[in-house]
Amino acid sequence: MAYYPRKEADLIEMKNIFDSLYVCIKIFYDLNAQVI
Amino acid sequence: MFFFVAEKTLKQIERNENYSSLLLTLCERPAIPDEIRRASVITFKNFIKRNWPSLDASSSTTNPISIRDRNHIKEHIVDLMTRSPEHIQQQLSDAITVIGKCDFPDQWPTLLDTMVRQFQQPSTQNSFQSINGVLKTAHSLFERYRYEQKSDELWLEIKLVLEKFAPAFTELFKVKFDKKICFFFVKEIFIYSH
Numbered sequence: 412m413a414y415y416p417r418k419e420a421d422l423i424e425m426k427n428i429f430d431s432l433y434v435c436i437k438i439f440y441d442l443n444a445q446v447i
Numbered sequence: 448m449f450f451f452v453a454e455k456t457l458k459q460i461e462r463n464e465n466y467s468s469l470l471l472t473l474c475e476r477p478a479i480p481d482e483i484r485r486a487s488v489i490t491f492k493n494f495i496k497r498n499w500p501s502l503d504a505s506s507s508t509t510n511p512i513s514i515r516d517r518n519h520i521k522e523h524i525v526d527l528m529t530r531s532p533e534h535i536q537q538q539l540s541d542a543i544t545v546i547g548k549c550d551f552p553d554q555w556p557t558l559l560d561t562m563v564r565q566f567q568q569p570s571t572q573n574s575f576q577s578i579n580g581v582l583k584t585a586h587s588l589f590e591r592y593r594y595e596q597k598s599d600e601l602w603l604e605i606k607l608v609l610e611k612f613a614p615a616f617t618e619l620f621k622v623k624f625d626k627k628i629c630f631f632f633v634k635e636i637f638i639y640s641h
Contacts, residue, residue, distance in 0.1 A: 427575035434582040435620050441589035442613060445597065445605060 457490065461498075462511045467491060468519055474535055475527055488531075488538040495520075495542045500549050521546065525561040528584070529577040536580040544587040551588060552604055559608065563615040578619070585612065 460466055473479060473487035498511050512520075524546075528539040551558050565581045589608065595601050 424575065427579055430579050431575050431582060432624060434579065434586050435616075435624070437586050438582065438589060438616065441586060441592050442605070442609065444593040445602070 461494065464513050464516060467494060467512060467516050470494070471520070471523065471527060474531070474539075484535060488535045492538045492542045492545075495545050499545055521550070521555055521557070525558070525565065525581070525584075528580045529565050531580075533576060533579075536576075537583075540580050540584045540587070543584045547584070547588045552607055559611040563612060566615045566619040575623070578623075585616075 470487045470491040474484045474491065476484070494511075499517075501510060524539060524543055528536050528543065531539060547555065547558060562581050562585060565578065592601070592605055
């Protein structure tokens with residue numbers, strides 16, 4: 412039987428979370444770049 | 448034709464004191480139509496790009512952005528950016544980057560404190576959307592540490608950032624991504640699988 416999600420995923424919130432995570436990783440890299 | 452007249456008028460009043468503050472006030476007010484807010488923030492960003500870097504001793508009297516306006520902008524722009532919707536936030540973040548590249552850290556010592564304060568807001572006011580602006584601004588300021596030649600000046604700046612910014616940033620990362628992400632994805636998976 413086909414499966415349908417009951418509710419739309421909160422795509423905007425999801426995008427914001429991934430954006431934040433991505434930028435956080437870039438900042439960690441920026442701050443450590445001189446010692447790598 | 449109307450656009451040319453409007454642009455010309457804006458160009459003429461650029462040199463008035465408080466011009467930049469008025470643009471910021473326009474893009475801050477939710478009651479103002481969105482297209483006007485968008486136009487004012489883009490005008491503000493372009494105005495900053497054109498005029499902020501050119502301040503030196505010889506031009507301080509002729510530069511369109513007075514010292515008072517500069518201080519006012521630096522005092523309020525980070526708070527305003529975190530409160531703004533994404534399309535306005537992006538433009539303000541670009542403007543902060545331009546200002547930061549010229550003034551940070553010597554002439555803008557409070558920038559890191561203001562950013563850190565945004566990270567420490569209670570979680571109800573501290574959405575991913577609002578901290579995203581601060582994070583993107585921080586990255587555009589710190590990006591040059593990747594490729595810049597070693598120097599005492601650069602290392603002093605990195606030391607300052609590591610002392611002031613890094614502890615709050617690491618704490619934010621732990622709080623936001625340990626709990627919130629796990630909760631969010633478990634919730635989504637739970638909704639999809641029932």
